[in-house]
Amino acid sequence: MHAMSYARVGDVASALAEGADPDSRFLAGGTTEVDMLRIGVARERRLIDINDLPLNTIEDLPGGGLRLGALARMSDVAATPSVRERFPMLVQALELGASAQLRNMASMGGNMMQRVRCGYFREAGMPCNKREPGSGCAAQGGFHRGHAVLGTSEHCFATHPSDVAVALVALDAVIHLQGRYGERAMPLEDFFLQPGDAPEREHPIEHGELITAIEVPAAPVARTSLYWKVRDRESYEFALVSAAVAATVTNGVIREVRLALGGVATRPWRARAAEQMLTGGPAISDAFEAAASAELAPAVPHPQNAFKIELAKRTIVRVLERVSAA
Amino acid sequence: MDGPLEKIERGPEPAKLSLSVNGATLVAEVEPRASLLDTLRETLDLTGTKKGCNQGACGACTVWVDGRRVVSCLTLAVACEGREVTTIEGLVEHPMQEAFLSCDALQCGYCTPGQIMSAVKLLEEGHAGNDAEIAEWMSGNLCRCAAYPHIRQAIREVRDGEHQ
Numbered sequence: 001m002h003a004m005s006y007a008r009v010g011d012v013a014s015a016l017a018e019g020a021d022p023d024s025r026f027l028a029g030g031t032t033e034v035d036m037l038r039i040g041v042a043r044e045r046r047l048i049d050i051n052d053l054p055l056n057t058i059e060d061l062p063g064g065g066l067r068l069g070a071l072a073r074m075s076d077v078a079a080t081p082s083v084r085e086r087f088p089m090l091v092q093a094l095e096l097g098a099s100a101q102l103r104n105m106a107s108m109g110g111n112m113m114q115r116v117r118c119g120y121f122r123e124a125g126m127p128c129n130k131r132e133p134g135s136g137c138a139a140q141g142g143f144h145r146g147h148a149v150l151g152t153s154e155h156c157f158a159t160h161p162s163d164v165a166v167a168l169v170a171l172d173a174v175i176h177l178q179g180r181y182g183e184r185a186m187p188l189e190d191f192f193l194q195p196g197d198a199p200e201r202e203h204p205i206e207h208g209e210l211i212t213a214i215e216v217p218a219a220p221v222a223r224t225s226l227y228w229k230v231r232d233r234e235s236y237e238f239a240l241v242s243a244a245v246a247a248t249v250t251n252g253v254i255r256e257v258r259l260a261l262g263g264v265a266t267r268p269w270r271a272r273a274a275e276q277m278l279t280g281g282p283a284i285s286d287a288f289e290a291a292a293s294a295e296l297a298p299a300v301p302h303p304q305n306a307f308k309i310e311l312a313k314r315t316i317v318r319v320l321e322r323v324s325a326a
Numbered sequence: 327m328d329g330p331l332e333k334i335e336r337g338p339e340p341a342k343l344s345l346s347v348n349g350a351t352l353v354a355e356v357e358p359r360a361s362l363l364d365t366l367r368e369t370l371d372l373t374g375t376k377k378g379c380n381q382g383a384c385g386a387c388t389v390w391v392d393g394r395r396v397v398s399c400l401t402l403a404v405a406c407e408g409r410e411v412t413t414i415e416g417l418v419e420h421p422m423q424e425a426f427l428s429c430d431a432l433q434c435g436y437c438t439p440g441q442i443m444s445a446v447k448l449l450e451e452g453h454a455g456n457d458a459e460i461a462e463w464m465s466g467n468l469c470r471c472a473a474y475p476h477i478r479q480a481i482r483e484v485r486d487g488e489h490q
Contacts (some may be wrong), residue, residue, distance in 0.1 A: 006358035006404050008334035027405065034361070034400045035381055045338070047358065049405055075394075099466025100451070101444065102382060104394040105401070235465035 001038045008049040012210065016180045018048045019208030026050050026210065028071060029105040031098075032114045040124050041115070041131060055109075055212055058083070064218030070109030070176075070211040074164065075100070077108060087216065089225035089244045093167040096229045099236050109211035112165060112175065112191060113203065116158035117238060119143060129155040130199040140302070146238065149299040149308050150265035156199030157266060157302070159238075160192060165268040167227055167244040170260035173216045179209040188214065192267035221256045222246045224326050228319045230263070230311060239263030241312045245319040249283045254324070261295075264312050271295045274316065283324040285317060292316035336404050343407055347372065348416030358404045363387045365403035366413060374414035374439050378468070385467035388440035389413050395447040397466075414439035421489035422446050425480035428489070433471035441467045445481050454485045 006027075009015045018024060025044040027033055028051060036042035056071040060082050068077055077083055078094035098106065106114075120126040120138040127136035137156055139147055148159045165188070173188040191203055205211070225246035231237040242262035248255045257278045259271040274291035281287050292313040299309045336343070337358035345352050347370065354360075354369040363380070366372045366389070378386030380399045387398040390412040417423060422442050425431070432438045444467045448454050453463040460478050469477065483489055 001359045003338040003357060004359055005337040006335070006402070008405070008407075010333065014333060027402075030402065030405070031382055031397075031400050034402060037359070038381070047402075049334075051405065099385065100448070100453075100463050101385060101388055101395050101397045101466045102400075105396050235462050 002040075002043070002045070004037070004044065005046045006049065007046070008052060010052045012053055012055075012178060012212070015048060015050050015053060015210060016178065016208060018046075019210070020180060021046055022207060024048050024208070028107040028110040029073070031102050031106045032110060036115060039122055041122060050210070056107075061215070061218070064220070066216040068108050068214045068216070070213055071107045074098070074103040074106050074108065074111065078103070085223075087167070087171065087219070087222045087225065089222065089227040089246060090164065090167045090171065090216070092227035093163040093229075093242075093244060096227065096242075097163040108164070108214055111162055112188070112211060112214070114161060115202075117161050118147065118158035121158060130158065130195070130202075133198070133200045143304065144302050145304040146240070146263075147302065147305050148264055148266045149301055149305060149312075150261070150269055150296070151194045151267055152300050153195045153197070153199070153266075155197060156195035157300075158195075158199075159263060160265060160267050161238055162268060163227065163229065163239065163242060163262055165192070166242060166260045166262035168214060168216065169268040169270050170244040170246065170258040171216050171219055171222060172258075173214050175211060176213040176215065177205060177209050178212045179206055183212070185215075189268070189270055195266050219246065219258070221248045221258060224248065224323055225258075226319050226323050226326075228315060228322075230315055241308060241315045243312075243315050243319045245316075245323050247283075247320070247323045249324045252283055254278050254281055254283050254287075257320075259295075259316065259320075261312060261316075264299075264308050271316070273297075278320070283320075285321065288317040288320040289313070291320075334404075334407060341404075343403055345370075345403065345406055345411060346409070347411045348413060354403060356403055358402060360403050361399050362389070362391075362401040362403045362406055362411065363398035366398065366411075372413050372415050376436055376439055378437070378440075383468075384437070384440075385444060386437050386440040388443040388467065390443060390447065395444050412443075414443055417442065417446070420446065421484045422449075422480065424489045425484045426477075429476045429480040429483065430473075431476040431480040432469075432473050437467060437469045437471075441469065441477055445477070445484075448481065449485055454481055457482075 024046040274295040376386040378384035
């Protein structure tokens, strides 16, 4: 790892002042950042440790929503009783991610900023448009079994690795940012950019801007929800396909449904086409299969990851069957 | 958690860090880029914590920071000033150590310090109800020798108070 300086700050204003240095980067849980620095993919020369900022609270909002401080740890969010009661799929997504040690370290804000696990992104000697714009994509003709089939471009099709972001996107979460010139908020879904022609740009966040919180609006539908993760190993592995689903079914009719996919797309993938087809329709397998097919219709397969299309469809049907029977 | 009143500024050259390790205050002169793992092993001569993958995947380097199990390879030593670090050397005749011995919960033993540091916290966290739960919540600690059945047995026995 290259040499670097370090500063630990205790308040947001100091963090923003330090973050103005173009050669700096914020350090939260470090589970991605230290890894990226060690393998030479991150090149910053100064780390601003923000772990002492007062941004680690987990608050219940009036009406049933949540406000998760950006520095709240994955393990603490998952262990919060009100989160467990109101948002089962959020807890399941958290607890099916990484390992107990990493969940103790990793912050919610950092989780949103984690980098892709494409082997060519991590290998400094290989072409990668995300790491080195214009250098090419070694995954196209290389090993890409874990790569995305939705939201891809010819320049990059690395899978977004987060589990909890998938559940949060299904829940219409809002991310709050603070920069030197003010605060702003946006739907979390918009915080994740598809690679398009600029895979190096992953988030609409400015250098030195801080994530301060993630808000989850009240969602009674989420009390009947599920996060299902399909992977090569039973534990401590990234998803091949995952699905976050919440549904309200009365008299066999789907009144409300939320569906998002992980493991198959370049961003946490809100399955809006499927949601639209399902809402107001019968909660039967034929309808689930039709919705799953519609959602995966635009999928772009590569030789090693084509199996994900069928796997995603089956996963969607399975979670809808389970949650509508609950 | 309240922040320190004064900003901490270190590096890039080596700086003397005051670290609280196993209840003692130790001084390590390292650069900010030094991991807690390397600092423990190479600078403070606490070699009980093991280096496996060095990328957060194997759990051999598991220690506690402020009472929580973490991987020390992805933790910077400089970020531990003002925190309480506990390593396997900080456990003395702990029931979990006794159980690992009596259950033969190891072959080569390289992953064992990390397994034990993780297992003690697993019980505190309350995720050792049955073998499936133990396996899930210990999945961050790999054992190349696949001593998993005996590791789970050791954890069960400590859970059930068989090693006091």
